[in-house]
Amino acid sequence: xxxxxxxxxxxxTPMNADGSLNDAVLRxxxxxxxxxxxxxxxxxxxxGEAATLDYEEHCQVIRWVVEQARGRLPVIAxxxxxxxxxxxxxxxxxxxxxxxxxxxxxxxxxxxxxxxxYQHFKAVAEAVAIPQILYNVPSRCGCDLLPETVARLSLIPxxxxxxxxCADPIARARQIRDLCPGFPIYSGDDASARQLCxxxxxxxxSVTANVAPRLMHRMILAALAGDAEQAAALDNRLxxxxxxxxxxxxxxxxxxxxxxxxxxPEGIRLPLTWLAPQYQPEVRQxxxxxxxx
Numbered sequence: 001x002x003x004x005x006x007x008x009x010x011x012x013t014p015m016n017a018d019g020s021l022n023d024a025v026l027r028x029x030x031x032x033x034x035x036x037x038x039x040x041x042x043x044x045x046x047x048g049e050a051a052t053l054d055y056e057e058h059c060q061v062i063r064w065v066v067e068q069a070r071g072r073l074p075v076i077a078x079x080x081x082x083x084x085x086x087x088x089x090x091x092x093x094x095x096x097x098x099x100x101x102x103x104x105x106x107x108x109x110x111x112x113x114x115x116x117x118y119q120h121f122k123a124v125a126e127a128v129a130i131p132q133i134l135y136n137v138p139s140r141c142g143c144d145l146l147p148e149t150v151a152r153l154s155l156i157p158x159x160x161x162x163x164x165x166c167a168d169p170i171a172r173a174r175q176i177r178d179l180c181p182g183f184p185i186y187s188g189d190d191a192s193a194r195q196l197c198x199x200x201x202x203x204x205x206s207v208t209a210n211v212a213p214r215l216m217h218r219m220i221l222a223a224l225a226g227d228a229e230q231a232a233a234l235d236n237r238l239x240x241x242x243x244x245x246x247x248x249x250x251x252x253x254x255x256x257x258x259x260x261x262x263x264x265p266e267g268i269r270l271p272l273t274w275l276a277p278q279y280q281p282e283v284r285q286x287x288x289x290x291x292x293x
Contacts, residue, residue, distance in 0.1 A: 006039030015267030036213035080105030197223035240286035
């Protein structure tokens with residue numbers, strides 16, 4: 001598989017008001033992203049509410065996205081778990097369903113050591129012959145995949161990249177680049193994605209791309225090409241969204257925004273709740289500033 005680059009949407013999972021999955025709207029979103037130039041889709045990641053889907057639903061969403069994409073853009077399936085055996089099972093299922101790659105978050109809650117993290121990802125990679133992207137997000141998982149561990153994992157052939165979402169992804173990416181030059185790094189932070197790509201990153205796995213896919217694609221494309229001026233001009237239109245879509249925990253604001261755009265029904269699963277009224281005007285203003293509402 002050629003390296004996936006560009007603006008990769010961390011796709012929401014559309015739900016009805018009762019919390020049931022909405023297959024038809026999910027398929028419409030896939031078509032929307034293909035039309036808008038999104039470079040790849042992550043299905044069932046954090047933004048896709050993987051934490052509240054059961055195993056069958058998790059696999060169903062991957063199946064629907066793969067079926068609808070029909071090879072027109074890569075599909076990356078979120079298959080991480082804090083149980084190594086479950087991560088292997090999900091990753092194998094995603095491969096069987098036709099996903100192009102998998103995204104594996106660091107094991108959450110149980111706080112593994114660096115050696116535990118290495119052995120976890122190594123076990124999944126050796127068990128399932130599919131390209132795998134590591135995902136480091138310490139604020140959610142309670143552990144931090146350190147550069148030295150990333151460097152060790154980068155030597156495993158089917159570990160093909162890292163989504164970095166630590167507190168300072170730019171500094172972290174520089175450290176990783178020094179230890180393993182050429183290893184693909186994807187921004188997990190929309191606000192700093194432009195800079196990371198200008199410094200040699202492979203792209204962004206983006207929340208903002210859910211609501212402004214064409215603009216994100218153009219901005220990241222400019223940054224990957226080294227056109228700092230054009231990338232900055234485009235990113236200036238997105239700055240409000242990068243902030244507003246995190247006024248409450250992701251994916252609360254982005255689901256509200258997509259509903260305001262008429263793209264999805266008003267559905268989200270507990271313990272997540274609908275966006276609080278006091279934040280809605282700021283999200284709406286950010287959508288207007290970006291020219292998507």
